[in-house]
Amino acid sequence: MKRTLPVIILLTCSLIAAVGQSSAGKLTWAEAQKTKKATLYIYWYESRPFIYRNENGQMEGIEQEILTGFKDYVKEKYHVDVTLQWKETQNFENTYLTVCNEQLPGAFGVSAFSITQKRKERVKFTLPYMPDISVVISSKNIPIVQNGEEFDKIFSGLEAITIKGTTYEEDLHKLKAERGIDFKMRYVPSYQNILATISGSENAFGVIDLPTYMVDLNKNAGMSVNRQNIVPFKREGLAFITPLNSDWGQPVDEYLSGGKFQLTIDPIMGKYLDHSVYNFMEDLANAADNEVMLLTFEKEIQHRDQQGKSEQILRESIFRNILTASITVVLIFLVIIFLLYRKQNKINQQLTNQKKEIEDQRINIENQNAQLERRNEQLSHLNEEKNNLIKILAHDLRTPINQVQGLAQLLLIENPTFGAEQKDSINRIIDSSIRLNTMIGKILDVDAIEGNRINMQLEAIDMNVLTKRVVSSFERIAAKKDIQLTFTSASGPMVVKGDMLYMTEIIENLISNAIKFSEWNKKVMIALGACDVNVQLKVQDEGPGLTEEDKQKIFQKFQRLSARPTAGEYSTGLGLSIVKKYTELMNGQIRYESTEGVGTSFYLEFPKV
Numbered sequence: 001m002k003r004t005l006p007v008i009i010l011l012t013c014s015l016i017a018a019v020g021q022s023s024a025g026k027l028t029w030a031e032a033q034k035t036k037k038a039t040l041y042i043y044w045y046e047s048r049p050f051i052y053r054n055e056n057g058q059m060e061g062i063e064q065e066i067l068t069g070f071k072d073y074v075k076e077k078y079h080v081d082v083t084l085q086w087k088e089t090q091n092f093e094n095t096y097l098t099v100c101n102e103q104l105p106g107a108f109g110v111s112a113f114s115i116t117q118k119r120k121e122r123v124k125f126t127l128p129y130m131p132d133i134s135v136v137i138s139s140k141n142i143p144i145v146q147n148g149e150e151f152d153k154i155f156s157g158l159e160a161i162t163i164k165g166t167t168y169e170e171d172l173h174k175l176k177a178e179r180g181i182d183f184k185m186r187y188v189p190s191y192q193n194i195l196a197t198i199s200g201s202e203n204a205f206g207v208i209d210l211p212t213y214m215v216d217l218n219k220n221a222g223m224s225v226n227r228q229n230i231v232p233f234k235r236e237g238l239a240f241i242t243p244l245n246s247d248w249g250q251p252v253d254e255y256l257s258g259g260k261f262q263l264t265i266d267p268i269m270g271k272y273l274d275h276s277v278y279n280f281m282e283d284l285a286n287a288a289d290n291e292v293m294l295l296t297f298e299k300e301i302q303h304r305d306q307q308g309k310s311e312q313i314l315r316e317s318i319f320r321n322i323l324t325a326s327i328t329v330v331l332i333f334l335v336i337i338f339l340l341y342r343k344q345n346k347i348n349q350q351l352t353n354q355k356k357e358i359e360d361q362r363i364n365i366e367n368q369n370a371q372l373e374r375r376n377e378q379l380s381h382l383n384e385e386k387n388n389l390i391k392i393l394a395h396d397l398r399t400p401i402n403q404v405q406g407l408a409q410l411l412l413i414e415n416p417t418f419g420a421e422q423k424d425s426i427n428r429i430i431d432s433s434i435r436l437n438t439m440i441g442k443i444l445d446v447d448a449i450e451g452n453r454i455n456m457q458l459e460a461i462d463m464n465v466l467t468k469r470v471v472s473s474f475e476r477i478a479a480k481k482d483i484q485l486t487f488t489s490a491s492g493p494m495v496v497k498g499d500m501l502y503m504t505e506i507i508e509n510l511i512s513n514a515i516k517f518s519e520w521n522k523k524v525m526i527a528l529g530a531c532d533v534n535v536q537l538k539v540q541d542e543g544p545g546l547t548e549e550d551k552q553k554i555f556q557k558f559q560r561l562s563a564r565p566t567a568g569e570y571s572t573g574l575g576l577s578i579v580k581k582y583t584e585l586m587n588g589q590i591r592y593e594s595t596e597g598v599g600t601s602f603y604l605e606f607p608k609v
Contacts, residue, residue: 028105029247037081040248042067044088045095045190049215050112050238059086061241063110066129066261073255091190093165096241100124105246112209114167115236126249127256128237129265134171135213136228137198138205143457143501144226146512148179151230154314155217156181161197162205171233199224207233211273226455264378267481274521334360337341405433407492460609461534463494467528470507474515481520481566485511488527496534498586506572506582507537509575510602514541516565535608540601546594554592555580 014539032038044063046052051061071082092111099109100122115125116130142158145151161167164187171183188197188205194206195216205228214225241247255261332354339350408429414416418426471487478485496503514524522542529536541573546554550561557577583590587607594600 026104026106029251030532031595032080032082032106033078036079037083038106038107039083039085040067041102041104042086042108042110043095043098043102044083044086044110045090045092047092047111048189049211051110053088062130062268062272063112065271066256066265067110067240069109069261069264069268070252070255072252073258073260078251091165092163093190096123096165099241099243102243103245105243106249107243107246108248112238113241115239116167116170119241122244123241124244124246124249125239125241126252128239129256130211130238130269132167132235132237133210134168134207134233135210136175136205136230137195137208137213138226138228139198139202140224140226141202141457142205142226143499144229144456146229147581150388151228151371152179152181155183155205157183159184159186159201159204161186161188161194161201161204163188163192163194167233167235168194168207168209174233175207195223195225195559215273269513328358339371397436401433401436401440405430405437408433438526452501454585456502458497458586459497460495461498461503463496463528463537463606464489466500466503467507467526467537470504470511471526473508474511477512478524479516481515481518481522483515483518483520484514484523486523486525488525490528490530490535494528494530495609496535496588497609498588498606499582502582502586506579506604507539510539510604513575514539514543514600517541517543517563519543530608531605534605537604538601539604540599542599545596545598545600546592551594 027035027038029038047061049061051059051063054060067084071084074080074082095109095111096113096119099107106410109123113119113125115128119125138158142154145154160172160183162172162185169185169187175181176183188194195212196210198204198206213227240252262281277351335348335354336351340347408426412423412430413424415422468487468489471485475485511524511526518524518541524542525538525540527538527540529538546561546563550563554561555576557574580590583604583606589605590602591605592600592602
């Protein structure tokens, strides 16, 4: 009897505690304000940096910090003691379904939940605590597309990496339906990093949230992925979820919309994301020009990474100098000891000579270091000015130019009754807009070449098909000057290895120049054929030809030759320098033959596949 009594007491206490715990979890917010205590069951699955367990087994993350702040808030304002009980689930989808089916009002779901209309039918959402933006990421070998047509062509048939039951999967299905393209879906476990999976794969892509991408980009600006130029997916935001019968969203919304939360959210985001990433997401969520903002921010991160590497190189250089100086000193002392042993009577003269040599070397090294530092500062300043110019051109010129072009085209479509003179004026506006955009594109190409940011994606190219397509695109421009534009294709297949985008730009530049510098009623002849083991493309015009001075600087950037466009066209002096660089990067060769007053012929040669 003495043994059973303590057991009965222990079981009774445990039962009372369990009942108390269960009843605490069943309390609504209204009831909790009366009892002054409540237990909240927080269902979660790891989603760094939002919620996870650290190496010591403690809960950490953005959402853990916010809920802890909420706990302190209701304690201070309503004198309600809230206990947070963390319950880990099997995966992300299981977290959501658990809250959907939970009957306890005091249940919460956390794991960076995106607010969607479909989920609103099964759970309640609190106010969002941060913006919800996702972007399309692809393997490094997949080129960055410039428009929807390129995206449809390149991404059709690729493999999409995603997690089942997430908005990442929903965005991919939406992309597939809206674009009308087909690609395979590969599901990975919730704990697996999608970005790392895509980085380690070929011909793969996926959708991930912008914070994850930006955090990883901050850690490794040179990671092996490309962010595609597709408009980001924006939703209402990231929030906590509760069962439909719960009223706990009321105090949480009150906390999230209050001044105390606004004071604490910035340090929290700085701890887990970086202030710049969080502030950037806030700006991006309210911005109209998403793509330019993303490109600018990515360039800033890459610039910081480049600065970090420069600092590392400087530290290594200092270490090498110290090591070299140390070795030099050791060697000098060995020489001194040896000389002392050999010839005591010559020590003073030898020491004097050695000290002079050391002093001369020190002065020389100091002068060289000073020169290198000044040169580095000048180059950094010039590089910064160049980058600022490029940003201004991309942001401040392209957008209004595109708007002018679009409005002009719309005006032409909506007013079919315009007369020939009015239509001609509008077409001139459209042509000028296209010409300005082309000029900006060439400047950006030169910046990419100098910054070694060219990502060549080599593939088999049928030069017959490509050249014919490019020639067709210039027929209307040639017709304006009554120029006879002809293309003689090769009799057999002419396949080379190259990047389709850069090969197209090479051919376009050569044909554009031939038309631009030719007078009215002339001929521009394009011919494709074989030359030994190479495929040869010839572009011949009847223009003014090249002077001897022109031939010395023909492939240099920002060089205007003696000839001038014959119909008021604009020339940046960049086209031929870009052609030569792209040709050489694709293992090709370019040469020319020109007679002043007769014309010029350019010859492109690439190894035949």
